Amino acid sequence: MNTLQTRHTIRKYTAKDVDEMLLNRLLETAERTPTMGNLQLYSVVITRSKAVKEQLAPAHFNQPMVTDAPVVLTICADYRRTTVWAEHRNATPGYANFLSFMNATTDGLLYTQTLCNLAEAEGLGTCFLGTTLYMPQIIIDVLQLPRLVFPVATITMGWPAENPMQTDRLPLRAMVHQERFEDYTAERIDDFYRAKEALEVNKNFVEINRKETLAQVFTDIKYTKKDNEAMSKSLLEALHQQGFL
Amino acid sequence: MNTLQTRHTIRKYTAKDVDEMLLNRLLETAERTPTMGNLQLYSVVITRSKAVKEQLAPAHFNQPMVTDAPVVLTICADYRRTTVWAEHRNATPGYANFLSFMNATTDGLLYTQTLCNLAEAEGLGTCFLGTTLYMPQIIIDVLQLPRLVFPVATITMGWPAENPMQTDRLPLRAMVHQERFEDYTAERIDDFYRAKEALEVNKNFVEINRKETLAQVFTDIKYTKKDNEAMSKSLLEALHQQGFL
Numbered sequence: 001m002n003t004l005q006t007r008h009t010i011r012k013y014t015a016k017d018v019d020e021m022l023l024n025r026l027l028e029t030a031e032r033t034p035t036m037g038n039l040q041l042y043s044v045v046i047t048r049s050k051a052v053k054e055q056l057a058p059a060h061f062n063q064p065m066v067t068d069a070p071v072v073l074t075i076c077a078d079y080r081r082t083t084v085w086a087e088h089r090n091a092t093p094g095y096a097n098f099l100s101f102m103n104a105t106t107d108g109l110l111y112t113q114t115l116c117n118l119a120e121a122e123g124l125g126t127c128f129l130g131t132t133l134y135m136p137q138i139i140i141d142v143l144q145l146p147r148l149v150f151p152v153a154t155i156t157m158g159w160p161a162e163n164p165m166q167t168d169r170l171p172l173r174a175m176v177h178q179e180r181f182e183d184y185t186a187e188r189i190d191d192f193y194r195a196k197e198a199l200e201v202n203k204n205f206v207e208i209n210r211k212e213t214l215a216q217v218f219t220d221i222k223y224t225k226k227d228n229e230a231m232s233k234s235l236l237e238a239l240h241q242q243g244f245l
Numbered sequence: 246m247n248t249l250q251t252r253h254t255i256r257k258y259t260a261k262d263v264d265e266m267l268l269n270r271l272l273e274t275a276e277r278t279p280t281m282g283n284l285q286l287y288s289v290v291i292t293r294s295k296a297v298k299e300q301l302a303p304a305h306f307n308q309p310m311v312t313d314a315p316v317v318l319t320i321c322a323d324y325r326r327t328t329v330w331a332e333h334r335n336a337t338p339g340y341a342n343f344l345s346f347m348n349a350t351t352d353g354l355l356y357t358q359t360l361c362n363l364a365e366a367e368g369l370g371t372c373f374l375g376t377t378l379y380m381p382q383i384i385i386d387v388l389q390l391p392r393l394v395f396p397v398a399t400i401t402m403g404w405p406a407e408n409p410m411q412t413d414r415l416p417l418r419a420m421v422h423q424e425r426f427e428d429y430t431a432e433r434i435d436d437f438y439r440a441k442e443a444l445e446v447n448k449n450f451v452e453i454n455r456k457e458t459l460a461q462v463f464t465d466i467k468y469t470k471k472d473n474e475a476m477s478k479s480l481l482e483a484l485h486q487q488g489f490l
Contacts, residue, residue, distance in 0.1 A: 034373045106398070169276045
């Protein structure tokens with residue numbers, strides 16, 4: 001786990017493939033991650049074909065790692081396997097609801113992170129694509145995901161062809177609360193964000209985006225209210241279509 | 246990461262405390278987990294006090310590890326820190342919506358799993374409590390979670406006082422799909438679940454629950470349609486109350 005302290009997201013990969021046996025070993029070891037009732041409410045769609053990567057790319061704003069990475073993994077919340085199992089075992093499944101979606105999402109995301117930790121310990125580079133939840137319908141259509149299956153994470157994986165600087169993190173005191181939640185005051189916010197806002201890389205980020213503050217880059221450009229509200233609507237629609245709402 | 250292959254969930258802990266410096270080191274190293282836009286949309290409430298553990302216990306069906314573990318960690322999806330930061334930086338946050346909840350949940354769950362992987366590599370035992378999503382309002386009230394903060398995971402942690410057998414897992418072929426999702430047929434379901442259903446421990450589980458099939462234990466007793474639907478409703482209500490819906 002020493003790799004964690006020095007890890008960074010990798011977006012550029014060499015031409016070298018990710019060996020199938022290695023990938024299978026990582027996927028199988030990651031199965032040791034705990035899941036609800038040991039039901040393993042997730043599945044993984046492995047994309048190696050150029051054609052399918054190109055179909056998935058628009059769902060991820062055409063970020064180049066989707067088509068450049070040797071392997072793209074789409075991790076799905078999957079209550080379908082359990083449901084079909086129940087249907088073939090004289091049992092009446094009740095998993096077409098929101099709690100079940102959240103339970104399966106939890107299983108899928110915990111599995112994903114173990115898989116990434118294992119992959120990085122092998123020297124592989126990974127990039128987690130949060131875009132998976134932005135336009136899920138594209139992914140559902142391309143991968144032909146049936147009812148009670150929903151994409152919750154995408155990982156691009158390959159051998160690193162870059163060695164980027166580590167990005168900053170907030171101090172631990174910003175993340176941790178003792179016994180009860182201690183709400184954020186102006187003074188505490190200043191304390192938490194001072195170092196981040198003072199970094200040259202972040203000052204440049206504000207400047208090239210022609211904003212006054214770093215926070216404005218996030219609220220006005222990267223993750224705007226308008227986009228979030230529109231994508232919330234389509235996310236809820238997709239959840240409904242897949243049978244979870 | 247070798248610990249992963251032999252890991253198991255630990256529900257019984259020795260009286261030995263989890264040293265604060267060790268815990269802080271694990272919490273801080275886990276911060277290397279990637280998050281959306283490096284915003285770190287999570288927070289961790291640390292419970293060591295007996296009184297607070299006893300208040301949290303009912304939210305987890307009074308499972309004994311909540312009061313017995315030296316440390317209980319409640320990991321929250323937290324868009325409040327970013328929102329308060331924005332408000333103090335002349336920026337207009339737009340995170341009171343469902344996509345933002347899912348983004349923060351993702352950050353929180355990935356962080357949680359890295360933390361568990363790190364803790365187990367140190368010899369600590371952990372138990373992931375999926376009950377966190379069942380009665381979130383109790384947790385929200387006990388920990389005084391404000392708007393745009395939502396509990397998504399609970400971990401009990403301590404030094405192992407048991408050495409349980411590893412539980413079974415489905416074969417890798419049950420979890421993985423090549424290029425497109427391959428739907429589950431009766432034949433594939435039989436193949437995936439044959440070994441699980443044949444295990445003595447699972448046969449006993451069916452017998453003591455007076456059911457015909459293992460699947461029925463899950464659908465009729467552990468995770469019923471009625472419970473899932475009722476808890477979905479209160480989960481959605483709590484999301485609404487915390488400002489995410």
